[in-house]
Amino acid sequence: MKSLFNHKYHTKFALLNLKFASSLSIIDDPPIFLGKYGRGSSPFDPIQFFSEYAKSRLCTITNTKVLHTHLLRTAVLQSNIFVANSLLDWYCKSAAMVDALKLFDLIPHPNIFSWNIMISGYNQNALFLNSWGIYCRMHSSGFEPSDITYGSVLSACTALRAPMFGKQVYSLAMKNGFFSNGFVRAGMIDLFAKTCSFVDALRVFHDVSCQNVVCWNAIISGAVKNEENWIALDIFRQMCSRKLVPNSYTFSSVLTACAAIEDIETGKGVQAWVIKCNAEDVFVGTALVDLYAKCRKMDEAVKKFSQMPIRNVVSWTAIISGFVKKDDSISAVKFFRDMRKTGEEVNNYTLTSVIAACTQPTMIEESTQIHCLILKTGFYLDAAVGAALINMYSKVGAADVSERVFQEMENLQNMGTWAAMASSYAQNQASGRATELFQKMLQESLKPDEFCTSSVLSIIGCLDFGRQIHCYALKSALGFYCSVGCSLSTMYSKCGSLEESYKVFLEIPAKDNVSWASMIAGFAEHGFADQALELFRDMLSDGVMPDNMTLNAGLTACAVLPSLKTGKEIHGYALRAGLGNDRVVGGALITMYSKCSALKLARSVFDVLPEKDQVAWSSLASGYAQNGYIEEAVLLFHHMLMADLAIDSFIVSSILGSIALLNKTSIGTQLHAHIIKMGLDSDVSVGSSLVTMFSKSGSIEDCCKVFDQIEEPDLIGWTAMIVSYAKNGRGAEALRVYEIMKKEGIKPDSVTFVAVLSACSHSGLVEEAHFHLHSMAKDYGIEPGYRHYACMVDLLGRAGRLEEAERFINDMPIEPDSLVWGTLLAACKVHGDIELGKRAAAKVMELEPYDAGAYISMSNICADVGQWEEVLKIRSQMKGIGVMKEPGWSFL
Structure with a gap:
């Protein structure tokens, strides 16, 4: 009987073999199969045939339909479920889901594999709603799903971001005894992790003790995606303690967590384990490159990158981004060129990284070349690339080109491009254009997001318009964003409404270092240094770890008071936090000690700074000048000139003030010549200081010449000119300048009125003085x-x-x-x-x-x-x- 059965089986499929050969003769490249099955003597094996056909390049929709036609002629589809499922799988792999569904509906008795093929096929072709529909149909038909079914449909729910559907599927899986199945649990963990419910993902993971590496990988990966990097490392340690062997997927996720928190030591330990397990692939290698790059260890990153036998676009992007983060634009562009030479295709992440490298004014040629490449490759339609281009041109000083890129972008509905344009206007101090942009967005029924709103708020100086944006933020629920709250607080502070600024600050739900620093600085700038320091203490009490900006704000408050004791305490905290040598903190410390007349301490901080920037030099020189150490101030300024350091208007103004006190006209004349050479004579602060200096020596003519060179004199410049006339006994001219100033639309302040009344005093103008004294309160609301x-x-x-x-x-x-x-x-x-x-x-x-x-x-x-x-x-x-x-x- 057994031999008879084998004889019939071989005879049946031998005939089928010949029919297949005749049908396959019309396929594009038949020798692959004809050579093996068409003329051979061995019996036809359908499992081997369908398996090899699926692996070959012949698995196209056309060839699949030819095979389908042949199978219909042989009627084998009705009798052999394996053949039917195999053909169904071909249709799915050929992305012909309409034909696949028609075939599925004709199968008289589909089995669990048939249903799974359809669900997986829809998933593979991103038709996740159809995948859910097939699952519902399967469930209503009474079929018992397998672990593959549950895992596949959970993947569909994840893509659909439908946690409620996923919970129903998972509940059914647990009911049917799959509660300990690693594949099903991994699918549910992934669903929760990707739908911002990481706590639920952890709960699913901890429900059952699991030895399945897939589950551990899912929860570690989910933790990384939810930026719970410390939790990811802790779970990895638990995994290792249970003697589970990590794989390359585990290592790449853990290394990504180490990169995110810049934990280089743990990352090196993981790398050692990778070497021990021989588990490195392109993904692990890329994660290692990214780790070293984000930790600013570019030598190690380059070494690891050069050792990778295979590099993909992610690897290249990681090394380029690392150089960008380290402000090494030249190396970033060089690696990008090397990448192009290898023929590796770039993606939008690569382009945004290299665009960020070209934001230096000296790299305008490279930025233009990158722009041409983007136009050539068609990436200009990508919103992220367009936003990066706008930002790049803004930072190289070509704001007009930024605007042109914005206007030429087809996808103007993307909020990222609008936010980039708003940021560009903010960086270039174009408050009017920023306001117009915000209004245009509202007119076109676009809803400005937190980035647009923050950028516009950061530059506007009109309190009424700021309040209108505040109303929009409240109406649009943007006030919950820390960036918007911080910008609102800063805007109110900048517009002189400190009370409203503090009220907004208190309403920020999760205050970050930027918001604390902004509010502390706001109190200090408005003369409430005591409250600023009290706020600094509140920040420490709330457990917020100060960074260089918050320390800078606290030290500024100490300088305003001045409070040497508190300043020393903050200095000590900066040293313990490892920020004592930070450039921002160093400059603030020098300023604080200078304002507190502790010049020796200021000099000590200056001497130990590893990198002395322009702020540090300027702060110390100004500190010497303001504390009467005139010769030291001039000598330090001379050292700056000899060292070819950048000289800004702030330090020049301070040195001019020192020279005015010294009454050294010859030094002042030399410095004036150098100022003209640097092109700073049109700067209002420098021009005002020059006016004061020449006024001290009684040279009114020089005062007038210097004042005429100022491009746009502000209140300080006009006041300096009035004081110059007043001190030299020329009260009538001083009052004439005052009248011209008012005609220019500049409102006087209390200091201006001191100069005006002083001019009246030096010239004996009693009646005029009474008039201006009454004018203070009557016309300008200034109480004498x-x-x-x-x-x-x-x-x-x-x-x-x-x-x-x-x-x-x-x-x-x-x-x-x-x-x-x-x-x-x-x-x-x-x-x-x-x-x-x-x-x-x-x-x-x-x-x-x-x-x-x-x-x-x-x-x-x-x-x-x-x-x-x-x-x-x-x-x-x-x-x-x-x-x-x-x-x-x-x-x-």
Whole structure:
């Protein structure tokens, strides 16, 4: 019986073999099969035939239909489920899912393999909704799914981002006894991990103790994708402790986690294990390159990259991105060129990386070449590449080209390109264009995202428009983003509304270092340094680890107070945090110590900085200048020039201030020539300092020439010119400049009014002074301060109207201070009014008991009228309370 069965079996398929040969003769390349089956004597093996056909290049839709036609003629499809399933699999691999479904519907008794082939086929062709539909149809037909079924349909749910469907499938799998199946559990872990429910993924993983590496790989990979890198490393250690052997997939995920947190030591340990297990493939090698690149170990990254036998586009992109991160644009471009020479195809990630390398102004030629390549390869349609191009041209100073790229992009509905354009306007301080862009987005029914909103907020200076954007952010639920909240807080602070700034800051749900640094700096800049330091302490109490920006903000607050003790404490914290040699922190420390008159400490910090940038040099030079170490300031500036360091307007202004104090006109003239050579004479801060310097030497003509060179004089520049005229006794010209300033649309501040009243005082313009004093509050809402009232007292005193000056002081809306009474005392000395002088001196001594000036002035008044007993009495009084007269000195 057995021999008879074998005889029939071989006879049946021998005939089938011949029919196959005749049908296959019309296939494009028949020798592959005819040589083996068409003329051979061996019996036909359908399993081998279908397997080899699937592996060959003949598995196309045309050839599959030819085979289908032949099988229909032989009627074998109705009798052999293996043949039917094999043909069904060919259709799926040929992406002919419509034909596959027609064949599936004609199979009289499909088995579990038939259903699985259809589900997997739809998955392979990204028709995940159809995959779910077939599964539902299978379930309603009463078929019991296998682990392959559950795993495949869970993959479809993952692609559809449908966790509810996935939970239903997983519940059914557990009910049917698959709760410990590694393939099913891995699918569910992957589903939860990719749908932002990593906690649920962990719960599924920990439900059952599992020795299946696939499950461990799924949870480690899920942790990495959810940026839970520390958890990924911890799970990997647990996996190793259970003596499970990791594979290349495990190693690549773990190395990616090490790269994300820049844990080079753990990464090297994993690399050693990779070598031991001989588990390195292109993915592990790429992960190692990425690890070293992200840890800024580019020598090791290049060495590992050169050792890779096979490199893919991800490997090349990793090494290029590493050089970009290290600001080595030349090496990044070089590797990109080498990549092109190998013929490796680039992708959008490669292009965005190399575009980021070309953001230096010196690389405009390379950036143009990259742009041409993008146009040639068609990547200009990619939104990410277009956004990178916009950002690149913005940073090389070609904002007009950025705008042209933005206008030429077809996919203008992509929010990334709009955000890049908004950022470009912000970088180039084009607040008007940024505002227009934001309004245009709203007009075109686009919804600005957090990146667009943050960029626009960072540049606008109009409080009303800022409030409108704030309303939009609240309406669009963008206020929950830390970047938007931080930008709003900064905007309110910049516009002078510190209360609203702090209110927004408190509403930020998850404050990062940027938001803390912004708020601390806002308090310090608006004169609330105590509150700034209190906020810094609150940040530490909340467990936030300060970075260089928050430390910089805290040190700025210490400089404003000034508070040397707190500054030293922050310095100590910076040293413990390993940021003591950071360039940003170093510059802030030098400024803080300089403001606190601790120049030796400032110099010590400067000397130990490994990389002294422009800020460090400028801070120390300015510190010397502001603390009266004029020669040291000029000498340091000379060293900067000799070292060919970049000189900015800030340090030039500080040095000019020092030279003005020294009254060294010759040095000032030399520096003026150097300023013209550098092209800084049109800078408003430098021009204002030059005006002040020439004013000190009495050269009004030079003041006028310098002022005319300023491109756009600001309030400080105009005020400096008014002060120059006032100090040189030319009050009428000072008031004329003041009127011109107002016509230019520049509003005066309290300092400007001090200059105006001083000009009136030096020229005896009493009525004009009263007019401008009243104009302060009436026209500009500025309440007069002690210096303004002192100017009025000085004016009345110079005019000899001492009693009127006394009445003016008594009628002041604020309590007079020692400056006001001291001004009257000086006028009494000039005019020899001893009685009024005594009253003024008594007021000064009451307010400032240790002010030697009042005692000396009163003593001189008495001496002038021959009251030597009073002189001795005053001298004795000074000695009794310990008031010492400082010796006079002069530069002459």
